[in-house]
Amino acid sequence: MADRVLILGGTEEARALAAALAGGGIAAPVTALAGRTAEPAAVAGAVRIGGFGGPAGLAEHLRDGGYAALVDATHPFARQISAHAAEAARTAAVPRLALVRPAWEPGARDRWIEAADEAGAAAALGDLGLPGESAVFLALGRQRVAAFAEVPGLRFVLRTVDPIEPPWPGCRTVVGRGPFDEAAERTLLETESVAAMACRNSGGGSGRAKLDAARALGLPVVMIRRPPPPEPPVVASVAEATVWLSERLRR
Ligand SMILES: NC(=O)c1ccc[n+]([C@@H]2O[C@H](COP(=O)([O-])OP(=O)(O)OC[C@H]3O[C@@H](n4cnc5c(N)ncnc54)[C@H](OP(=O)(O)O)[C@@H]3O)[C@@H](O)[C@H]2O)c1
The missing domain is CATH 3.40.50.980 (Rossmann fold)
Structure with missing residues (x-):
């Protein structure tokens, strides 16, 4: 059976990562959503809705769920959950990656x-x-x-x-x-x-x-402007996140 990966979602990148993991048989994704949107867009794999009750709750969830990895693919301005993810992964000794899409840069006529x-x-x-x-x-x-x-x-x-x-x-x-x-x-x-x-x-x-x-x-x-990025390791694309996970998971 494929390893379970918890994706903290709510972004286009989180949806794309879940699709890549499920579609490629790389892992069994579970996407966590905060529950802010009444009808969230469809996601490949399992979905859980609602907060974890802080870093301790997330750490417990990671351990109890037998997760092999955590990917924080939340919005670049969602600072609290990203800090919680880093702390919880340390506590639960689960590998964690942050996936943060690149910021926009102004062009000449902007x-x-x-x-x-x-x-x-x-x-x-x-x-x-x-x-x-x-x-x-x-x-x-x-x-x-x-x-x-x-x-x-x-x-x-x-x-x-x-x-x-x-x-x-x-x-x-x-x-x-x-x-x-x-x-x-x-x-x-x-x-x-x-x-x-x-x-x-x-x-x-x-x-x-x-x-x-x-x-x-x-x-x-x-x-x-963006707040400071989450702590490393941080990648900027779904492709890089997929490679990072592939190197750490059993197939
Ligand atoms: N901030 C934005 O502008 C923005 C834009 C688009 C989408 N989103 C998405 O909307 C969600 C909430 O963003 P936010 O800025 O309100 O977050 P936040 O301020 O960083 O987080 C507040 C609390 O919401 C819960 N939470 C946040 N993201 C979660 C997730 N993916 N799964 C489960 N619980 C989550 C956590 O509760 P507990 O402490 O109880 O675990 C967290 O402590 C995120 O999934 C984010 O990717 C945010």
Whole structure:
């Protein structure tokens, strides 16, 4: 029987890794999801939903589940679970790898303004001097938008995976789930008369489409920098993660 690998998921890369492991007979993947999305995208192999109760709970889960390895393939901004993964793997003496997709880099025609966090991004938007009532597209998690409610004179358009009530009166919500493409992103920005965008440097293929659309329209983008990466070993692609696992698992 193939070794069990626990994948901390919630990303495109985690789904692709589960498919590669299951499809290639390399391992039996179990993908853990935090349970934030009402209808998560389908994943190859087994899925478990919900937190572990901190690093001690995750360590216990790793031991009890007889896992041969742990891959932290969570979002680059999901800092807490990544720290828990590293600590739990040490405690349970289970090999652990972090899979973190590369950050986006600005091209020559991109108009990016970097910010350290959401509060910094809100301040940077205020400093842009946009005309009153300009619309700003927020490609951010709904839990992270509170700072923008304080920016005077701007309207916001927030995109969420699941429908939600507008978090404040000056914020419209639109529902959208990736993958996205540049043409559709451009249509959205034009339809909503967007004058600027704020997002985090999540990286990844389909998230890039909104940045390409912003560049095509000449819009400024306030880009929130990534937090420090998880502790090593860290790889940047599903292919590298598959090789790392293949070298450690029995077939
Ligand atoms: N942060 C983002 O912008 C973002 C974007 C897209 C997708 N996601 C995905 O959404 C999930 C939650 O992200 P977050 O930023 O809220 O995480 P976080 O702040 O780092 O984690 C908060 C808590 O949620 C639980 N948790 C997080 N990821 C989990 C997973 N994959 N499986 C089981 N439990 C998990 C853990 O609870 P316990 O301590 O109880 O174990 C963790 O302590 C992650 O799977 C991430 O990959 C996040």
